[in-house]
Amino acid sequence: MSEAEELNITVAIRCRGRNKLEIRAKSPVVVTVPDVTGSGQVSINTSGDVGIAAQMSYKTYMVDKVFGPSADQALLFTSVAEPLFRDFIRGYNCTVLVYGMTSTGKTYTMTGDEKLYDDELSEAAGMIPRVLFKLFETLDVEDDDYMVKCSFVELYNEELRDLLDSAHDTALSKRLRIYDSASSVNSGSTSSSRTNSPRPADMGNEARRRRARTHSGGTSSKFATSAPSKNTSKSDFSSSAIYIQNLQEFHIVNARDGIRLLQRGLRQRQVATTKMNDFSSRSHTIFTIMLYKKCDGETFRISKMNLVDLAGSENISKSGAQNQRAKEAGSINQSLLTLGRVINALADKNSHVPFRESKLTRLLQDSLGGNTKTALIATISPAKINADETSSTLEYATKAKSIKNRPQLGSFIMKDILVKNITTELAKIKSDLISTKTKDGVYMSHAHYKELTNDLENYKTEVLENKRAAEKLSTQNALLLKDKKTSNEINESQKAQIEKLNSNIGFLYDKIEVQHRNEQELASVVHKLMSAVQTMQRSLKSYEDQEQKFQSEMERVLYENVGSFKTSLSNEIHLLKENMSSEKIEIESNIGDIHSEFNRTIETIHSSSLEICQKFIEDIAKRHPAHFQGIHDQVRNINDIVSAYSSELVSKLSNISEEYNVFKEYLHGHFFKNTFQEALNIHVDKNYHQLKQSAVSMLNEFQEMMLERLDENRNTMLQGLKIAATEVMAKEMGLLDPVKENWEMALDNINKCDKLNSKFETEITTATNGLHRSIGTALDMSNSAVADMKENMTDLESGYEKLKKGEIIQKNIKEIGFKHGKLKNQLLSSANFMELAKNKFGEIDRSIQSLLDLQGNSTEDVEYSVSALLEHLNSKRLKPIGSSGKTPLRLQTNLPLIKDQKCNNHPMSSSASPMKEIDGNKVNGSPLKRKGYEGDSLSVKLQRIE
Numbered sequence: 001m002s003e004a005e006e007l008n009i010t011v012a013i014r015c016r017g018r019n020k021l022e023i024r025a026k027s028p029v030v031v032t033v034p035d036v037t038g039s040g041q042v043s044i045n046t047s048g049d050v051g052i053a054a055q056m057s058y059k060t061y062m063v064d065k066v067f068g069p070s071a072d073q074a075l076l077f078t079s080v081a082e083p084l085f086r087d088f089i090r091g092y093n094c095t096v097l098v099y100g101m102t103s104t105g106k107t108y109t110m111t112g113d114e115k116l117y118d119d120e121l122s123e124a125a126g127m128i129p130r131v132l133f134k135l136f137e138t139l140d141v142e143d144d145d146y147m148v149k150c151s152f153v154e155l156y157n158e159e160l161r162d163l164l165d166s167a168h169d170t171a172l173s174k175r176l177r178i179y180d181s182a183s184s185v186n187s188g189s190t191s192s193s194r195t196n197s198p199r200p201a202d203m204g205n206e207a208r209r210r211r212a213r214t215h216s217g218g219t220s221s222k223f224a225t226s227a228p229s230k231n232t233s234k235s236d237f238s239s240s241a242i243y244i245q246n247l248q249e250f251h252i253v254n255a256r257d258g259i260r261l262l263q264r265g266l267r268q269r270q271v272a273t274t275k276m277n278d279f280s281s282r283s284h285t286i287f288t289i290m291l292y293k294k295c296d297g298e299t300f301r302i303s304k305m306n307l308v309d310l311a312g313s314e315n316i317s318k319s320g321a322q323n324q325r326a327k328e329a330g331s332i333n334q335s336l337l338t339l340g341r342v343i344n345a346l347a348d349k350n351s352h353v354p355f356r357e358s359k360l361t362r363l364l365q366d367s368l369g370g371n372t373k374t375a376l377i378a379t380i381s382p383a384k385i386n387a388d389e390t391s392s393t394l395e396y397a398t399k400a401k402s403i404k405n406r407p408q409l410g411s412f413i414m415k416d417i418l419v420k421n422i423t424t425e426l427a428k429i430k431s432d433l434i435s436t437k438t439k440d441g442v443y444m445s446h447a448h449y450k451e452l453t454n455d456l457e458n459y460k461t462e463v464l465e466n467k468r469a470a471e472k473l474s475t476q477n478a479l480l481l482k483d484k485k486t487s488n489e490i491n492e493s494q495k496a497q498i499e500k501l502n503s504n505i506g507f508l509y510d511k512i513e514v515q516h517r518n519e520q521e522l523a524s525v526v527h528k529l530m531s532a533v534q535t536m537q538r539s540l541k542s543y544e545d546q547e548q549k550f551q552s553e554m555e556r557v558l559y560e561n562v563g564s565f566k567t568s569l570s571n572e573i574h575l576l577k578e579n580m581s582s583e584k585i586e587i588e589s590n591i592g593d594i595h596s597e598f599n600r601t602i603e604t605i606h607s608s609s610l611e612i613c614q615k616f617i618e619d620i621a622k623r624h625p626a627h628f629q630g631i632h633d634q635v636r637n638i639n640d641i642v643s644a645y646s647s648e649l650v651s652k653l654s655n656i657s658e659e660y661n662v663f664k665e666y667l668h669g670h671f672f673k674n675t676f677q678e679a680l681n682i683h684v685d686k687n688y689h690q691l692k693q694s695a696v697s698m699l700n701e702f703q704e705m706m707l708e709r710l711d712e713n714r715n716t717m718l719q720g721l722k723i724a725a726t727e728v729m730a731k732e733m734g735l736l737d738p739v740k741e742n743w744e745m746a747l748d749n750i751n752k753c754d755k756l757n758s759k760f761e762t763e764i765t766t767a768t769n770g771l772h773r774s775i776g777t778a779l780d781m782s783n784s785a786v787a788d789m790k791e792n793m794t795d796l797e798s799g800y801e802k803l804k805k806g807e808i809i810q811k812n813i814k815e816i817g818f819k820h821g822k823l824k825n826q827l828l829s830s831a832n833f834m835e836l837a838k839n840k841f842g843e844i845d846r847s848i849q850s851l852l853d854l855q856g857n858s859t860e861d862v863e864y865s866v867s868a869l870l871e872h873l874n875s876k877r878l879k880p881i882g883s884s885g886k887t888p889l890r891l892q893t894n895l896p897l898i899k900d901q902k903c904n905n906h907p908m909s910s911s912a913s914p915m916k917e918i919d920g921n922k923v924n925g926s927p928l929k930r931k932g933y934e935g936d937s938l939s940v941k942l943q944r945i946e
């Protein structure tokens with residue numbers, strides 16, 4: 001096999017039979033394995049179903065070897081450990097690991113029965129005793145120079161302990177520390193992939209010394225001693241990537257020495273009784289056998305065999321672990337979890353493998369994915385009650401199968417260096433022995449004494465330094481306490497501020513509530529306003545209806561009167577013509593009739609018009625002002641409400657704005673800082689307690705411990721602070737962001753609301769003012785119109801009285817009578833004229849008809865029409881003929897005829913038609929606008945009636 005060849009880890013499964021507990025629990029077997037050994041296949045029924053259904057839920061795993069309940073210890077050794085053992089003898093570093101749930105037989109597999117019976121091993125002896133025996137058997141057969149050393153270390157609660165240290169668990173025991181080893185100290189060694197890190201300083205001198213050594217002739221072959229070579233692991237450990245400082249290695253010369261060391265170590269090992277195992281191992285152990293085997297004349301190859309018994313993963317609820325046991329289980333599970341992650345990372349070929357996350361994985365660094373040949377034995381229980389743990393163990397075992405190592409031959413050491421080391425150690429021990437023998441008490445060599453004195457001095461110095469460090473820590477602690485007090489005070493004030501802020505927020509909520517209610521009130525007022533407008537529209541409509549009624553009344557009167565007037569005129573003309581032809585013309589009576597008929601008609605028109613007009617005006621005078629006054633009052637009311645609401649709203653908004661500013665200021669100025677202080681405070685507290693504990697323990701520890709603890713504590717504190725700061729930053733920012741956003745959005749909304757309200761207020765004020773003004777104007781106009789109408793009514797009355805007197809008409813008629821003779825000759829032409837007049841009346845009739853038509857649909861703008869009517873009434877007052885007094889408008893209809901009669905003494909002889917003036921001025925020129933024509937309004941219609 002080439003040295004750099006990749007080799008998968010060998011994975012074996014060992015399934016024991018059901019133990020008493022499982023039998024008592026009547027837990028069925030769910031794991032299928034061969035009874036002894038067979039193919040590398042193991043199946044587990046994950047559902048717990050039985051019969052055919054069970055076949056469906058079997059999960060199968062493939063590994064290198066599977067051993068069933070009947071597989072004995074010897075088979076395990078020959079199948080798994082022996083191939084590795086052979087490589088170990090050849091100079092490879094090898095590791096055998098047992099892994100599995102508690103009580104599945106890890107210790108049984110690795111150690112088993114380690115006792116000797118007549119210097120022989122029992123059948124139940126596990127791998128370690130078997131390797132020891134096999135080793136010396138093999139070395140004896142090879143009959144070559146060698147040296148064997150053993151070490152036994154346990155990892156308990158993440159702390160390394162030397163199980164072979166006679167001062168184990170006492171104050172004198174030296175603390176073990178893990179270092180990454182440098183590459184081989186010997187020129188003949190091969191470099192490891194993980195051996196580039198610098199060696200610890202305390203290794204430097206000896207290593208340098210050795211490198212400087214030149215080859216010298218070898219002396220010893222076997223070392224017949226099992227005395228400890230204290231602190232020598234550093235000197236001889238060359239190919240492994242991991243170095244344990246202060247770990248003692250013991251020379252052994254035969255298997256029994258090794259067994260004794262094993263037994264000594266096992267006595268020190270942490271074992272406890274749990275519900276699942278009477279002798280449950282509470283720690284991980286590594287029994288290491290180091291072989292220095294002669295390679296050629298002057299060099300020895302160093303190889304190691306690590307036999308690792310891992311503590312069992314356990315379900316605390318099942319194992320019933322409490323207090324110390326629970327703590328142990330937690331630590332065990334934690335380190336096994338990291339081991340699982342390391343296996344996963346290696347199997348997935350991740351660039352980062354978390355070896356440094358636990359001491360266990362650091363120790364196994366070279367065995368997993370390194371230069372070591374490794375075999376993993378996963379022990380499992382066949383019972384259903386442990387099916388979950390068994391599945392998990394099988395998952396890990398399968399994963400581990402894909403891990404590849406690059407086994408390499410171990411490094412070399414020069415024979416003379418090896419001999420010198422041993423000689424020095426021997427000399428030291430001999431010297432101590434002699435001193436002890438010659439005197440009472442505890443004696444030692446001068447050199448050893450000197451060394452111990454040096455150590456003592458060093459320790460004294462360390463204690464002093466530690467004291468100083470402790471004092472410094474106390475000062476820091478006092479400062480931290482002071483800080484804590486200040487922080488607490490800040491915290492209190494912060495709390496008060498938060499409470500205040502909360503009450504402010506509550507107050508704001510109340511205000512918003514009030515504002516909401518105001519808005520609702522405003523909406524109802526607007527609603528009322530709308531209904532008032534609708535009422536007004538209805539009033540206008542009734543006003544329009546009245547106008548229509550008035551028009552139709554007017555139409556009826558005009559039709560009746562003008563029509564009857566026209567008919568009687570036509571009858572008169574006809575009669576006149578007949579009388580003229582029969583020469584019996586009684587013009588006086590005719591004229592008298594005309595006169596009386598004319599007066600009667602005018603009187604009827606007048607009285608009807610007067611009656612309608614009076615009724616209309618009274619109606620308007622009665623309803624209109626009161627109605628407008630009501631609207632006016634309502635609008636004023638609305639205006640007041642809106643103004644009050646608006647001012648209240650403005651004050652509330654300014655309050656909100658002010659609160660927001662306070663809040664913003666608080667957020668910017670205090671909020672984050674104080675929270676940070678609070679969190680910092682918690683972390684400071686935490687770290688303070690840690691520091692306190694550390695300080696107390698540190699005072700009792702040696703310098704290494706002290707320095708390491710200090711470093712660790714400082715790092716923990718720094719990291720804690722860093723994490724706390726980051727966490728707080730992230731948390732605060734995370735919490736603050738949505739709040740800030742919400743506040744900003746709320747402010748935006750408030751501002752928008754403010755703007756909207758201001759706009760609304762302006763608009764409603766403008767609108768109500770406009771309405772107010774319009775209604776005021778309309779009211780004024782109505783009042784003045786009513787006054788004017790009343791005045792016109794008076795004028796109408798006086799005009800009518802004058803007309804009634806009919807002085808001028810009487811006079812003219814008399815004149816006509818006197819002039820009867822003279823006019824006789826002209827009767828014919830008069831008859832013609834009358835014919836013409838008849839036609840003209842027809843035209844007048846049509847004109848009136850069209851005028852009435854035009855009146856029909858002129859209600860577009862009632863207010864305008866009313867104002868136009870009033871305006872018209874004001875501007876179109878006419879005076880009666882021969883009088884300076886005012887005449888009602890409608891009396892002027894017949895004025896042209898009378899005027900002509902008065903001004904021309906011979907109206908009958910005149911070629912100009914008396915109607916011509918009417919034609920030219922108003923009728924014939926047809927200035928009348930048709931229905932629907934622009935400007936068609938009541939005012940125009942009234943003009944035409946004139």
Ligand SMILES: Nc1ncnc2c1ncn2[C@@H]1O[C@H](COP(=O)(O)OP(=O)(O)OP(=O)(O)O)[C@@H](O)[C@H]1O
Nearest residue numbers: 016101102103104105106107108277280281311312
């Ligand atoms: N294959 C086996 N044959 C016979 N007995 C076994 C076998 N496996 C385990 N046992 C017995 O089961 C008991 C528990 O075994 P062991 O202490 O080795 O378990 P473990 O896995 O090391 O447990 P823990 O992790 O708690 O230390 C012991 O009494 C052991 O003798």
